[in-house]
Amino acid sequence: MNTSESPLARRARSGKPVGVGIVGLGAHGSWAERSHLPALRAVPGYELRALSTSSRESAERSGQVHGVSRAFGTAAELAACDEVDLVVVAVKVPYHRELVETALSAGKGVLCEWPLGNGLAEAEDMARQARARAVPTAVGLQARSHPALAHARHLVADGYVGEVLSTTVVASGGAWGATTAPRGHYVLDAANGATLLTIPFAHTLDALASVLGEPEELRIRQASRRTSAVDTESGRPVPMTAADQVVASGRLPGGAVATVHYRGGSSRGTNFHWEINGTEGDLVLTAPIGQPQLSPLTLEGGRGTSTGLAPLTVPDSCVLVPHLDPRADAPAYAVAHAYRRFLDDLREGAAPAVPDFAHGAARHRGIESALATP
Template identity: 85%
Template sequence: MACDEVDLVVVAVKVPHHRELVRTALSAGKSVLCEWPLGNGLAEAEDMARLARGRAVPTVVGLQARSHPALACARHLVADGYVGEVLSTTVVGSGGARGATVGPGDHHVLDAANGTTLLTVPFGHALDGLASVLGEPEELRIHLVSRRTSVVDAESGQPVPMTAADQVVASGRLPGGAVATFHHRGGTSRGTNFRWEINGTEGDLVLTAPIGHPQLSPLTLEGGRGTSTVPAPMTVPESYVRVPRGLHCPEEPPFRVHSLRQ
């Protein structure tokens, strides 16, 4: 970080190590891109934000869902009046991890103290994606519940304690008065793993994915308005894709991450 040749430091390690590395980089006068969540809790995030303001260098938090081509398209559809006045929106998602079993490299997500939780990762990314389309919630209430207190290690078959909540339920109001509801649960579902509905006076938009991480998932966009009674598939224009054509692999998670506009 002290090298003059280094212009940008990217912090993409486990959350408990974010603050130390971000502070070190900022103290060296370097620009920083830190993955979300920025800190292990609000106090750490506020501490880093204060230091960044004092250093006056470019800093970025890596919230990628808002750069997903499907979400960027939905944002413009809403702004252009496709659904009319937004009345309500509902998000249901599964977090993948924190279900009945845990893999050998995922034990750290079971401990709430590590900050890599259902709330901070899949729900946090989904919330930011929603805010990018419909605006930041003006009111938000979140309830955390632990239905599973242990999971089974997939290799050993032994139970492993879990202190991180496996259910996140939230409700709030958006700019203009629209109602928003969320339910993210641990593991995966045989039913809905990600479904986001935007309901308006003139139409509806529906985004679905195979897992509740919209920042990593291949999102399907559907819409309906006027006399249509069911949503129909919508094609996301190529203009929303920000990666070179040779790297256009919508089924791969890096495609969504690298769709960020530079």
């Protein structure tokens, strides 16, 4: 899709700030507040100009808290604002398609959080609409933009591990465990499209593919070992229809074996451990929580005659947003790097480094086609 002549691309190439409007930037504790807001403020070339929430009153409160003068009660008003070049959709999954359609109809570029749609059909529909309008899009699969992942990708390509023999991921999803906070009920309901499969597993699968190539012959199985979680405030059980175990296996280009196991909740042992094993060496990425897209990542490696692992420093060339700290600013860190890469994509007009809607629909399609039937 050629989007190089879109208004958003022309704006980016002009050197003037890209005006951003965020749908879902609440006043207290929203994902957009913890990630998109600090990310945008850390990347030169963007300017947050507008926000919208579920009502004009809440939008005005949020605008006052975050210092955003244009506060709208609807996404349609935000998308119609002449000062907005890029609409960011950062709300719950069931509302993605409607809000994305609103932004696309206004001719605006769109960055939509992941999952792109509530199921494959919605994702494919949004990708078709974006293609028809030839506007730039991005989907929130930001893990691949994390500097530690970028460095791992370069190391593999440069032969650090030799020929890749296998890769293994063992991780915990955080949610989908024995307990849930009131605001976590949403992800327990499979109908909402925000599950262990579609969020942490999919983010990690996309990260793995960015480093090692797309898995082939992928097979995914799900299991529900828990069917409820206890609300931490009321003490009452909450039904859990989303699976709390996801196991995948496949082959990488070249024949290496790949396995990924995601467990609901948190482990007293390992919450994120990813090994890449080759004929000449090994790489290991770890994190305190099982969601690499929002967690600080530690990269270690060993090769040749070395019998152990040593920390590997991420080079400055991979760090595109130096004003953020990878640990203190972890929720915003990979997001900021995705914004920076998206801006580069717009300016250079090359093949996108940041996943667009077509990529997002393909990721949905790959996961759905790999699901094993009961």
